[in-house]
Structures are given as structure tokens and as C-alpha cells.
Amino acid sequence: MSEDDSIPAPETSEKPAEKSPERRRSWLDRISSAFSGEPSSRDDLVALLRDAQSDGLIASDTLRMMEGAIAVSELTVGDVMVSRSQMVSLPIAARFLDLMKEVVESGHSRFPVHGENKDEVLGILLAKDLLRGVVADNGPGNVRELLRPAVLIPESKKLNLLLKEFRLSRNHMAIVVDEYGGVAGLVTIEDVLEQIVGEIDDEHDDAEEGVDQIAAHADGRYVVDALTPIADFNERFGADFPDDEYDTVGGLVTAAIGHLPDTDEELTLGAFEFRVAKADARRVHAFHVSVLSSDH
Incomplete structure (x- = not known):
């Protein structure tokens, strides 16, 4: 009997090894309430999905598609x-x-x-x-x-x-x-x-050959095409933005902002200030970029 009573002990000893148990309980409470029929908003659901992405339960690309699927029901033709x-x-x-x-x-x-x-x-x-x-x-x-x-x-x-x-x-x-x-x-x-x-490109959507995706202005700012590869941006400015999750500057900045930004929205990433120069209901097209550090 005493040996049987000791069987649950390993289960309780594993609990402290879990990462952030209070946060996980909170996340589980929220997801259970979201599907329990209780009143909830779309914002709550989106916040729930972002928590899941932060906890590593869903990939960032999956999060973007799920957010897009939710937004589709709110957008009109x-x-x-x-x-x-x-x-x-x-x-x-x-x-x-x-x-x-x-x-x-x-x-x-x-x-x-x-x-x-x-x-x-x-x-x-x-x-x-x-x-x-x-x-x-x-x-x-x-x-x-x-x-x-x-x-x-x-x-x-x-x-x-x-x-x-x-x-x-x-x-x-x-x-x-x-x-x-x-x-x-x-x-x-x-x-x-x-x-x-997200944007579906075909052979007719490619950037024109010879067109500079990063153009310098006299006031010291740059106009950067949102489809500029992160690797090209890094090479031009000596930056080190990761390109393992996002291929383009537009994808990187949009993910950092957390939603599809409107024209004139701003975000500072590292030594750079990004201001949305052109955007529509589908995607960001271009940024005004200012280099904040003095070594560029």
C-alpha cells in the first residue's frame, strides 16, 4: 500500500520543471473560456493566439495566417x-x-x-x-x-x-x-x-531589373521598398536583422508592429526608425527609414 501511495510522487516532482506554470495556467484558462461559449471579442482571440505564438505553440507564419483569416470576416470587398x-x-x-x-x-x-x-x-x-x-x-x-x-x-x-x-x-x-x-x-x-x-507574387510582380529598392534622399532619409530582402538591407546599412523567419523588410517590420500598419505609423528597430510611406488594405509598399546611430 505504501508503495502504491508513492506512485503519484514522480508526477508532482515534474510540475516545477514546467516553464512559467502560472502563465501557462492563465493561457489555458483563456483558451478554454474562448471555446466555452462565454462572451469574448475578436481582440481577445487575437491576443490568445499571440500568446500561443510567444509560448512556441504555433509558428509566426501560422499566427499571421490565423490573424488574416479573422480579419477577412471584418473586411468588405x-x-x-x-x-x-x-x-x-x-x-x-x-x-x-x-x-x-x-x-x-x-x-x-x-x-x-x-x-x-x-x-x-x-x-x-x-x-x-x-x-x-x-x-x-x-x-x-x-x-x-x-x-x-x-x-x-x-x-x-x-x-x-x-x-x-x-x-x-x-x-x-x-x-x-x-x-x-x-x-x-x-x-x-x-x-x-x-x-x-500575405502577398502572392508571380512572375509579373517581380521588381523591375535595375530599380534600386533602397533610395537615398537629400534629407538623409531613405525610401525602402517593403519587398527589399532583409539580407540586402543588412548589407547596405551594416545591420544584422535576422532573416530566418521573414524574407523582406516589410515582413520584419509588420511583424514587429504586430498588425498591418497604416501610412505614417512608426517603429524603431535597433538603430533605425521605420515610418510607413505607403500602405493599403493588403500590404505595406514602402518605408521612410532614418538611421539613428551616427556611424552610418
Whole structure:
């Protein structure tokens, strides 16, 4: 009996070896309450996830995606859409050769096709359908025959609902209309997914060859492209920022701030002050960087 009574002893002796037991209990209390049906806010849930990342329970990349997934339910189409002025829309009356030229120059794969003006959207033209029409044995036919139906959605539509519709309908583009029925812009499935996983680059998104991603200004500041590799930043300024978790300056600074920053938000990292020079609902594009130490 006395030997049996001593069996729990090793279990209690292991408890003191745990790191920060009070903090872990607090974390477990919070996560249990989050799923117990008790009232809680999104901010509480995000704080909970950040605690989990700090405790090493989830990776930083996973945290960013989980935060993005939470944010998607709060964002609307109007927050991420490509505005009407930036749309690449093709006129129905254009010749096939002119359409092909526009496809090649833009690098896009889907295009709204309009009638007399951009508000008259007739359908969506896929680059692959256009190519098939051009190389067809019987020659190019009517562009209308290649169009696919256009999906129209309001600016106020939530992104999580749009993503579900994209998945069910297998559409990758929707035309955004304003309250008067006019075309306000367009949104693609990539625009939505980038809110969760971050910027999705393809061969057309690469920085132009020869363009300096770090430009010096006369006032002593620098303009740094957010996609500048951390290794390049370190080499330019003699810095030693780690690049094991983040590849770019934008990823490093955004993670340090703890959220997607707005224009003019500031953060000091080491000997550098970063001020957001340009940002939108999807990502940071550029920083103004000041060197605080006197040895640069």
C-alpha cells in the first residue's frame, strides 16, 4: 500500500520543471473560456493566439495566417478591390490582335469586357479562351462567343462570404458595383487570399531589373521598398536583422508592429526608425527609414 501511495510522487516532482506554470495556467484558462461559449471579442482571440505564438505553440507564419483569416470576416470587398480607374477592361469592338497585345502587356489572365463604356460589362474574357480563338483553324470569330458570365457584387459584401462564393462557383473574378449600379472596380480570389496568406507574387510582380529598392534622399532619409530582402538591407546599412523567419523588410517590420500598419505609423528597430510611406488594405509598399546611430 505504501508503495502504491508513492506512485503519484514522480508526477508532482515534474510540475516545477514546467516553464512559467502560472502563465501557462492563465493561457489555458483563456483558451478554454474562448471555446466555452462565454462572451469574448475578436481582440481577445487575437491576443490568445499571440500568446500561443510567444509560448512556441504555433509558428509566426501560422499566427499571421490565423490573424488574416479573422480579419477577412471584418473586411468588405470595397477594402481590397481594384478601383475602376485601375481596371484593365477591354472594349468589345477591339480587334483580336489589339486584345492579344493588351493581354501580353498587362500580364493578367482575366479581363472584363465592356460595351460603349465601362459600366456596360458584357462578360469576362479569359486569356486562354482568347488564345484558342486566335489559333483556331477557322480563324478568330466574334469576341462575344468567348465571354463568360460576369458576377456582380456590392462593395459592402464581406470577404469571407465572397471567398465561399468563389469556391462554390469556381469563379475567380467579380465585378464590384456601387449603390447606383455603376462599376466601382473588380476583385479577384487572389485579392481575398492575400488577406490571409500575405502577398502572392508571380512572375509579373517581380521588381523591375535595375530599380534600386533602397533610395537615398537629400534629407538623409531613405525610401525602402517593403519587398527589399532583409539580407540586402543588412548589407547596405551594416545591420544584422535576422532573416530566418521573414524574407523582406516589410515582413520584419509588420511583424514587429504586430498588425498591418497604416501610412505614417512608426517603429524603431535597433538603430533605425521605420515610418510607413505607403500602405493599403493588403500590404505595406514602402518605408521612410532614418538611421539613428551616427556611424552610418
